[in-house]
Amino acid sequence: MSYWLYILRCGDGTLYTGITTDVERRLETHRSGKGAKYTRGRGPLELVYREACADRSAALRRELEVKALSREEKLALIERGGT
Numbered sequence: 001m002s003y004w005l006y007i008l009r010c011g012d013g014t015l016y017t018g019i020t021t022d023v024e025r026r027l028e029t030h031r032s033g034k035g036a037k038y039t040r041g042r043g044p045l046e047l048v049y050r051e052a053c054a055d056r057s058a059a060l061r062r063e064l065e066v067k068a069l070s071r072e073e074k075l076a077l078i079e080r081g082g083t
Helices: 023-031 056-067 069-082
Strands: 004-011 015-020 048-051
Touching: 004 023, 004 056, 004 069, 015 023, 015 056, 015 069, 023 048, 023 056, 048 056
Parallel strands: none
Antiparallel strands: 004 015, 004 048
């Protein structure tokens, strides 16, 4: 099972970072209001970045790294793109 780090742009312009094994399913969960409390009421939500991780442990470490970045650094990461 592969894990993904993902970043969503919320309707208010803020960025939300999370991990999942299925990005599309998780995005739909967020959009339905059953995802993270942070994303509820902040739609529309747009997937702006995703990055493959080797396993859950690597995904959690990467999530902490990305969450520690400044907004400008996150935007630069998004600009460089991820697959």
